[in-house]
Amino acid sequence: MSMNVILAQTVVNGLMVGMIYVLMAIGFTMVFGIMRIVNFAHGEFYMVGAFLFAILYGSNEMQFAVSVFLAVGATALLGLVMEWVVFRRFRGNELNGMIASVGVALIIQNSALLMWGSSARTVPPVVSGVLSVGGIVFPWSRLVVIIGAIIAVVSLNLLVGRTRIGRAMRAVAQDAEIAQVQGIRVDVIFPAAFALGVSLAAFAGVLMAPVLSVSPFIGLAPTLKAFVIVVIGGLGSVPGAVVGGLLIGLIESFAGTFVSASLSEILQFLVVIAVVLLRPQGLLGRKEREA
Amino acid sequence: MKSPTIKPAQYFGVLVAVALAVLLPWFAPNQFYVHLATVGCINLMLVLGLAIIARAGQLSMGHGGFALVGGYVSALLSMKGWPPLLTLFIAGLVAAVIAAALGWIILRLRGVYFVLVAFAFSQIAVLLALDMSSITGGANGIVGVPPISIFGYVLRAKPQFYPFALGCALATLLLTWLLYRSPLGTMMAATAENQRLTESSGIDTHRVQVIAFTIGSGIAGFAGALSTHYLRFISPDSYTFWESVSYLTMLVVGGRDGVLGPVIGVLVLTPLPELLRSTEGLQHIIYGTVLVVCLMFVPNGLASLVQIWRARQRVIATSATLVAKEVP
Amino acid sequence: MSMLQVDGLKRSFGGLVAVRDVTFDVNEGDFLGLIGPNGAGKTTLFNVISGVLRPSAGTVRFRGRDISGQPANQTVRQGLSRTFQAATIYPETTVIDNVSRGTLGAGLTSLWGGVLSNKWRVAAEEKALHMLDLLGLTRRVDLKARELSYGEQRRLGVAIALASDPRLLMLDEPVAGLNPEEAAELASVLRRVKAERGVTMVMVEHHMRTVMGLCNRVVVLDHGTLIAQGTPADVVSNPVVIEAYLGKEAVHA
Secondary structure (H helix, E strand, C coil), X not given: CCHHHHHHHHHHHHHHHHHHHHHHXXXXXXXXXXXXXXXXXXXXXXXXXXXXXXHHHHHCCCCHHHHHHHHXXXXXXXXXXXXXXXXXXXXXXXXXXXXXXXXXXXXXXXHHHHHHCCCCEXXXXXXXXXXXXXXXXXXXXXXXXXXXXXXXXXXXXXXXXXXXXXXXXXXXXXXHHHHHHCCCCHHHHHHHHHHHHHHHHHHXXXXXXXXXXXXXXXXXXXXXXXXXXXXXXXXXXXXHHHHHHHHHHHHHHHHHXXXXXXXXXXXXXXXXXXXXXXXXXXXXXCCCCCC | CCCCCCCHHHHHHHHHHHHHHHHHHHHCCCHHHHHHHHHHHHHHHHHHHHHHHHHCCCCCCCHHHHHHHHHHHHHHHHHCCCCHHHHHHHHHHHHHHHHHHHHHHHCCCCHHHHHHHHHHHHHHHHHHHHHCHHHHCHHHCEECCCCCEEXXXXXXXXXXXXXXXXXHHHHHHHHHHHHHHCHHHHHHHHHHHCHHHHHCCCCCHHHHHHHHHHHHHHXXXXXXXHHHHHHCEECCCCCCHHHHHHHHHHHHHHCCCCCHHHHXXXXXXXXXXXXXXXXXXXXXXXHHHHHHHHHHXXXXXXXXXXXXXXXXXXXXXXXXXXXHHHCC | CEEEEEEEEEEEECCEEEEEEEEEEEECCCEEEEECCCCCCHHHHHHHHHCCCCCCEEEEXXXXXECCCCCHHHHHXXXXXXXXXXXXXXXXXXXXXXXXXXXXXXXXXXXXXXXXXXXXXXXXXXXXXXXXHHCCCHHHCCCEHHHCCHHHXXXXXXXXXXXXXXXXXXXXXXXXXXXXXXXXXXXXXXXXXXXXXXXXXXXXXXXXXXXXXXXXXXXXXXXXXXXXXXXXXXXXXXXXXXXXXXXXXXXXX
């Protein structure tokens, strides 16, 4: 294989992985930005989305679009239930809310284990075949992930930037008290934001299900990645999540291809430490104002 | 600073509890209970370490990572011929040094960022243990870790280990209790309760938090090493996210405030995984549910219920004397 | 003797200049009032001097030493202490422990001492009781701080700040939110504290009656600039000052 081919494929892999990380990170940072919750269970919604898609599309051979819709929708519903039963009680108590999310993660992960077993499942790829460009070959299965993720991010951007509810979410993220005084119904915004964040994670799971295998344990790694990216990009910053996600995806791909997997992890961790030392609020984050 | 003068009743209670713990091997129905008690002692040390960090207002989701590091350091050094009794302390020291460096960098951050990076550290530790297989044995871990020998007496069989583990646990308990009563312990509590006010009283709260993180993580390293020489084995699976969560649960359920909380949390939750080992998934679900329910309804832990009960008794006693005075 | 020398102090936030080239002195024994219309930059100036914010330019010298940009915990150890407007106490802790905690930073006890003996605690509590007596909180000693009335909590905040034995005490709007009786009580307490302990004081305040009653010198800020300084009587009749206030809102008498 020539260097060009290897480079190109490393870049594509990096972008693919990076875009998935972006989806995970955006969902996570949105929930934190609006609700001030660090959700340790974030990756578990990714896992549930992937599993439901695997069951609907893979095992039951439902239509692709229907499967996606149902998988994401059901996971969003699960998220709403979690918000209502658990996280609602911890509004204003960041620390306890975070610990509670750890408990929720355990519950979701092991419920999946009990219901669906621990063995990994595979899902047939949505599109097969390859795309040939200038002698370099890109599998469609990976390109689909990138395209799907970009569509999701652009839609989210439109939603947050152009719609009323998006404006309301941004207002709440800036200052929940003032937003409430202005008439924004925080009791509607919070669940909506949480469902949205969770849907992004579920969609990421759906996209990745054909690429990697699906098991109850696939949730922890994306959670960790989301954390790392959000620290780098800045808690609460969506552009930061995009930059951070792509950066981490590319580092992972390049380090993994040219050096080793463990060095790639250490390198990412060092990047986090460097950002924390040099720019504690994240690359695109806002400095916290004095109370 | 609750009045630190210990009432005779409390002295007596503590002595009885310690005596029971010491005499356990004699009236335990079988070896399984002694094993459980040993695991409990090690858990107690880990939870106390977490409690010390929590006292200064920070939450370490990376606690398991330090235990893992300590375990591997002690295993590797003792297999090279170093006496395990020494490597135990070296393991604790190594963990403390890493915590000091890491803590100094990341404790400047808002609490949330600190938690995320500490968590990332524990995951890195596991990944390194898996990947550096030439040193660590990879996924298979290290088998045949040398047992601890004290003055020539080798703790080879599992039941022999219990008195040593108990001794370490009690020592840690004493250390934590003394720390809490000291000026440093008070500064930690002040930092947790109102960091800005503590800063303006002339206390470098960042330094206080780093010290708490260092001590707590060092204890975790020591406990991890202790466990390694007990089980004579360590692997990347020994301290995963699940372990960090279980120590956190024990702390939350027991109570974050004093030394009683960790003891209660360990007593209540240690038997659970061992008894439910057959259905691992269910066990974790129960743990997660216990954690969430406890946070919702008893956020200050079971130890706080004891305080509430005691306060109520005082009110009843006071009103009883008042009523008695009214009646001619 | 000059206790505090503020020289050419400037603080900006992005494009906004909150404090612009402010210079003034505080002498030992002064009770300096820092006043000005809303938005004049008083609180920012306060925060820069006490170490909560760093200056963009200029220096702050305390008892001859340059303390510009030092973090708050260091300025306190030099002898410069302050109170806050909000979140000013340890709510779940007893009143006496609140003040005892205030003694810890002042070098009475080293970080590592006191593990095995109780002497430090006895000494701290003794000091705390004395402070609480001075501030009229003796009857509240064993209550949790959150059980105190608002006025009492303010006094507790002053007690905590005094516990570190400062040479200069900075008070951030001490009577804000207090009713007239509580305000008068706090004012007389401050007068007593100053007389007994010889602490120099600097106060940011809107409440004119309190300022007139307590301060021997007043410094007036408007739009971040120092527009007047002198005795309270001088300043109140200064046409520049009157214009600055009348242009904004009515002065609270």
